[in-house]
Amino acid sequence: MTDWQQEHVETGSYPPVTYLLIDDAHIRHMEGVQRILCKPQKHPEPVLKAEKPWEGEGVWMHNGWLYDHDERVFKLWYHCHDPSFFAEYPDLGWNYRRAYAVSADAQTWEKPDLGVVAWEGSTRNNLVAFPPAGGDGPNANVFRNPCHGDSNCRYMSLSSERHPREPGERAITWPGGPDEQSNPNGRGFYLCDSPDGFTWTRRPRIIMSHALCMDGPTVHGFDADLNAWIVWWRPRIQLPRGPKFRTMGISIASDLEKMPYPQMALVPDDGDAPGTEFDRCASVKVSGGYVALVRTLFPEYNNRDQEKRDFRHIHCQLAFSRDARTWSRPAGRQSMLTVGEPGSWDEKLITPANPIQVGDDIYILYQAGQGETQRGIGLATLKRDRWAAIEPVHIHGVLRTQPVCWANRQLRINADAAGGSIRAELQDVRGTPIAEFTMDDCDPFTGDSLDHPMSWGGKSQLSDDIVGSAYREGTPGRVMSIRFDIDRARLFSFSC
Structure with missing residues (x-):
């Protein structure tokens, strides 16, 4: 028995x-x-900020963090603003390197010397090694491989990136942009593998075209009950004689390399102010369903005059689903996670990563800042099941x-x-x-x-x-x- x-x-x-x-x-x-809705408690100061010479003006993250239950620590892969990267790879148009940190409580972070990347002649830094890339880069989403029989694939990553085009690789073109032959960069959504999280290898083929989806995918993770991966995408929508329009789609598949084209999950409707868009989603499985924090761009942000955009009008609404396919925004679509007061370190550009529950506590890391490069990483917390x-x-x-x-x-x-x-x-x-x-x-x-x-x-x-x-x-x-x-x-x- x-x-x-x-x-x-x-x-x-x-x-x-x-x-x-x-x-x-x-x-x-x-x-x-x-x-x-029960708003998470935000830590008053960033829990991770630029302190090292190679971190430049600021640090930020997308969804590159996880909790290692074996080691009982949080692991974080983040971006640091380093203009020397642009000088090294000018065609990529990118000023960021990637780095690694570890924490026992998600509040105090250690930046260990990894010894894998040389920066100004020394490897005494916490930079991770990856093929040269711009865009979100290979640690935008980092997650454990649930079937890592191959020790070289213990960690995986999914991101949108651009990199120096390799022989035989085709470029993505767009109206008014360079033709395929003159574009020096390859571009798309790639999987990367790593045995230790420090040295990464890009898989050779894209799993989704950048011509069909915009940057910023978020890997919810592998759902054991569904026996499938869940990935958030931004299907590409270009308004006639206008800019792109952001909505959220979702793909569910047993094989990350065979992702179906996303189906619409969240789109602004008549209950939203005209001009509202959904930019990204960060989600976690809960009892009876799934919770998502939806990065919502309000009309004040979406001013078509770039100089008049107000980056304070980006909040996160709560969405809920019982099957990961059909989503609602409860409690009158209140904002769940908001930017800070004017003058605070997180007054603009708030973007959360997937919430992580450890014991009775829910941890939400988010990036925010006071400008495009002056960013840091903050922490907000909730008690178990206290979303609403x-x-x-x-x-x-x-x-x-x-x-x-x-x-x-x-x-x-x-x-x-x-x-x-x-x-x-x-x-x-x-x-x-x-x-x-x-x-x-x-x-x-x-x-x-x-x-x-x-x-x-x-x-x-x-x-x-x-x-x-x-x-x-x-x-x-x-x-x-x-x-x-x-x-x-x-x-x-x-x-x-």
């Missing part, structure tokens, strides 16, 4: 299922309550769930009721309160907890008579709904 059979099948008690309250999928009725909450419009309100399947014998909540209280009542599928588990029987929760067990008359475990066991039927059984009474409190999720 397997451990799973012993622990769950034979006992009838399974791991709890967590229900986030980001959308209405599990909500039957709300009265006197509203959904709000249900709270009273005024003082008191009620939420009733759809009937949900109970995997075990407890109801646990993620809630902040430090200034009020939350009570719960169990109901059968017809909405009839279950004896001894009514609102009057419930012990009010008045604290702040990520995982509080609700109780009724001191009892938090439901008996076999209520939910049954592996060898005994229960009444009403494993399907019940919950009525929450919320008084000056916030409910983020529940599990049962």
Whole structure:
């Protein structure tokens, strides 16, 4: 008998299922309550900034970070502004090199001497080695290879880049640009491999054409449940007699080298101000679905007069999906992550990387700054599952769930009721309160907890008579709904 059979099948008690309250999928009725987004707490200063001579005026990142569970550290691949790169490769039109840092807490970063790239005659630096490239470059997205039987491919990267054209390689052209023969650069979306994250090798063929998608793809990662990779793209849209138009598409495929053309996932609609565009997405898997931070360009930024563009009007909205294909923006499309106040270090150009959850904490690294090159990398944090909450419009309100399947014998909540209280009542599928588990029987929760067990008359475990066991039927059984009474409190999720 397997451990799973012993622990769950034979006992009838399974791991709890967590229900986030980001959308209405599990909500039957709300009265006197509203959904709000929970903005992450931003660290007041950049956690990584230009300090070394080769880092020039500023540092920035796209989506080049991960958490190494074996080593228990965060690893970061970032760009540093070094004009000497342009002097070395003028045709690439690029002023950035790539570097590496490591941290135990995502707040204090070490820049180790890697000894792999010579800069002004010395290899005592944290620069990583890669084939010469401009654009986002080979560490724009860095992720672990989930099937790394080949030790040379332990780390992978996907990015849009341009590089000195190789023999037989074709160039990407555009209206009014150089013809194919005179363009010195190859261009497209490439995969790179590395055994250690420090020395990178570009694979020879593009996996997506730069003529069909704009720069800035974001690799969500490999989804074990789907057995597929999920990648965000910006399908190329050129308005007649106008500039490009930014929207978000998504590709889902089992093979990164056989990515289908993206299908539309997020596009501005009638609920957005005219001129709104979506520039990039950073996403993470959560219980029951996927959360994305959508970098949203508001009309004030999209002024067609480049000199009048206002880089403060770039915020990140929250999007949610249950299947990674159909997305919504809940809570009235509020901004989730915003630029700082005028004069702060992150007053412009905010761009997040994929959120990473470690234990009960969610870490969001983002790039921002005060100009095109004067940039740094910041940190924002959330507690587990606290993306959105249900709270009273005024003082008191009620939420009733759809009937949900109970995997075990407890109801646990993620809630902040430090200034009020939350009570719960169990109901059968017809909405009839279950004896001894009514609102009057419930012990009010008045604290702040990520995982509080609700109780009724001191009892938090439901008996076999209520939910049954592996060898005994229960009444009403494993399907019940919950009525929450919320008084000056916030409910983020529940599990049962």
